[in-house]
Amino acid sequence: MGEWMTVTDPDLSSESKNICQYTSETKMSPSSLYSQQVLCSSIPLSKNVHSFFSAFCTEENIEQSISYLDQELTTFGFPSLYEESKGKDTKRELNIVAVLNCMNELLVLQRKNLLAQENVETQNLKLGSDMDHLQNCYAKLKEQLETSRREMIGLQERDRQLQCKNRNLHQLLKNEKDEVQKLQNIIASRATQYNHDMKRKEREYNKLKERLHQLVMNKKDKKIAMEVLNYVGRADGKRGSWRTGKTEARNEDEMYKILLNDYEYRQKQILMENAELKKVLQQMKKEMISLLSPQKQKPRERADDSTGTVLSDAEEDAGELSRESLWDLSCETVREQLTNSIRKQWRILKSHVEKLDNQVSKVHLEGFNDEDVISRQDHEQETEKLELEIQQCKEMIKTQQQLLQQLATACDDDTTSLLRDCYLLEEKERLKEEWSLFKEQKKNFEKERRSFTDAAIRLGLERKAFEEERASWLKQQFLNMTTFDHQNSENMKLFSAFSGSSDRDSLTVHSRPRQKKPHGVSNGSPVCTSKLTKSLPASPSTSDFCQTRSCASEHSSINVLNITPEEPKPNPVGREGTNQKWSMASRPGSQEGCYSGCSSTYRNSHVEKDDLP
């Protein structure tokens, strides 16, 4: 065991080292880590195992090793490797089964251990990565902390700077204020100085002016004069008066007169204005009284003493003021009376209006209960509803518009389809007409065919007669001939065979119109052709049929000559051009009745098939 431990220990240690390495290497992906780990763990283990086995047991020490193993195993609780000893002296023998069992169990154990180890390793890995992550987080947070600390320091610095600036600015402001104060003082002093100087200069100037005046006047300037042809009269026609005290007084009087006039005029105006205003006030008062008097009873019933007295006062006032003499009363008394009464009236009116307001609000409140008046909530709800409706309607309109648009586009399709339908109907009509025409033609053709068939039958009869004749003639010849020709006999055999088939062919042709089916043809044809060509398919097409015909024509060179050039035409049977072919086929009625009739029926059947569905 100790050795085992020594063997495994380095492994484990290496592993742990590895892990340590990996954890330090943060950028490695877990998968690569795992694979590396696995590589590292598996390779040294196998080596160790090999070396261990090579070193443990040799040829010489088998016994010892077995006994050692046995001891070891028994101490681990495994059954003994040796068989049960029957005697003490007898040498115990190795129990192979037990060894094998032990081996197996050891292997199982080994596997289990490996698994556990693996689990542990993965867990270790996980933990390692977790650790990594946490370390990363830690580093990041540390960084963040650092940066924020730095920021804080920066902000503090800025704050300090700003405060410094602020202080400076305050200082500057103070300085400026001082400066302003100083400047103002300077301005003031300068202004006074300026005023003083101005005064001084003005005085000087005045002195100069005076002097100049004196000079100008003293010089007795001759130039200063007025030349007048003759003096004119005054505008008012009066003579100039002497200046005396009297005139002065008169002037004063006049001036005061003018002023008085002006003041009188203004007073008059003011009086007039006053009178107007008084009138308006009176009017207002009267109207107020008249307005309030019908409601006198009601407020009195409500028993408000003050209003009652006021009303009575108002009545008195009204009575007083109705007197005209009041107009002439001095302003003060009238004013007082008027203002007082107006104030009272106004108070009454105000209270009345307030009452009315209250009533109105009460009515409103009642209205809530009576639901006569729509409450605000209801109103809002209603408006909401209406808005919703409007929204819906709008949406409806929108969808309808869309639908209409779609319809407008779809309508085109419909119309086109309708038109197409129209065309189809027209075509149908046309086709019906054509169909009837066809039918008529068909009848005609059938008639013709019948006549043809009759003719064919007659022909066949004639041929029979001719054949018989020829047979008789050949018989005669044969009988006449001395030597027997084998070839001839074969030929003859064939001829005889063909004559039989041709008979039948004519018969089938005759029966075909009644069947009106190509299969009928194909069914009918093998009957006639089976004798001729065994390679024919079970359901031969028209070409086969024609081949048979051509084949037959080689032998019976009587009527086939006309048919062969027409052969490629019936082959391509398609929808297109059936009518034309039909018309073409309808023409050669006088040619070879048998064949043309046959082909016509055939094609006819095709046309029918197309039109029926």
Next chain:
Amino acid sequence: MNFSEVFKLSSLLCKFSPDGKYLASCVQYRLVIRDVNTLQILQLYTCLDQIQHIEWSADSLFILCAMYKRGLVQVWSLEQPEWHCRIDEGSAGLVASCWSPDGRHILNTTEFHLRITVWSLCTKSVSYIKYPKACQQGIAFTRDGRYMALAERRDCKDHVSIFVCSDWQLLRHFDTETQDLAGIEWAPNGCVLAVWDTCLEYKVLLYSLDGRLLSAYCAYEWSLGVKSVAWSPSSQFLAVGSYDGKVRILNHVTWKMITEFGHPATVNNPKTVVYKEAEKNPQLALGRLAFPAPRAAASPASNTESKFSLQTLKPIADRANPKIGVGALAFSPDNYFLATRSGQWLRPAPGPLTLSFEPQCSDPRRRKPDSVPNAVWIWDIQKLRLFVVLEQLSPVRSFQWDPQQPRLAICTGGSKVYLWSPAGCLSVQVPGEGDFQVLSLCWHFSGDSMALLSKDHFCLCFLETEERVGTAFGRPGDHT
């Protein structure tokens, strides 16, 4: 609409007589008096030098011609063509001359505003008024012609003297609370005098005839202030246009602001009609037609747009007297409309601005105003809102209301004259050889005709009489 033939003119001196019978025009040193109806020359006076200023007396009997270079004023009588009067200011010089409302006195302002000499045509008497202030509008007469207000400067303080025009007696003399008075204007009723300060300070003061300060109004501080002031004909409103591109309307009862009209470059109100002049057929405009039919080049911009942007100019603000603010204001004679122009006519400035004018106000909403010199804004005074904007192709030179009805005539220095009335808007090409560039215009008091003045010529434009006005002013939609 008919046009007279073109007459020669110099220095844009062409005036209708107050009674509407005559038309005075100057050609170099000649004064031509024509009959308004026939345009025949009635009188032809020859002055001593090139005339620089003419003015009709209120009774249309006399006309004065001032030759500032020579310090001379010549007066002519229509009734007596042989009558003549020559006033020589001598070495004192002359910078302004005007009639007193009675038409018998002439007020001459000497150089350096040393004094104002009042010459009488009735007597030999000469009056002197000392210390007149050199300012934008220093003399104002009441409409009835009774009183004259005069801005004065004494002891470095502004004063206003009110004289009785009949005998030039000083009625009132009071100092005003202004830094540097810029102008004075009587209300049409002659009872209130509006006084405004220089553009450096926004200050409008209202004085009664007897010299009491009725009210003082200041819209904002530290920024350039009042640019123009106009009374409504009813004396009810005082419109104050300022450098911030706004017009503020003061009422006559409390003298407080009723509303302010901004002049933004985008018109947002969809109710406002914007007429934008569009050149329809340049071929026609280039190739002169002998008698082109009155053609509407102005078409209303589509009202469906909620916003309409006007063409703006970035004004040069780093120079004195920047071309910004509301410089022209005029109420229609019926008080219903106020026409304004924001920004002045100016040539585009080359080069970028190095300095920008920023009002030193604490209110951030008050921004540097845009200059919209091509547009005339017409405001509805009844509803106190913008009514119509007329955007022309070129900057508006001047506009003037028809004295009889709400009808505004505008000229832009082009060959067209534009008319607006509540019924619509139209432009008329001035016929004649060459390009008649209408630089100025003045209405006849009847509103039937107006004189169109170009640099060297003038012509009269006769408008249709009442019954035909309807066809002349089509609906806005007609002008397509």
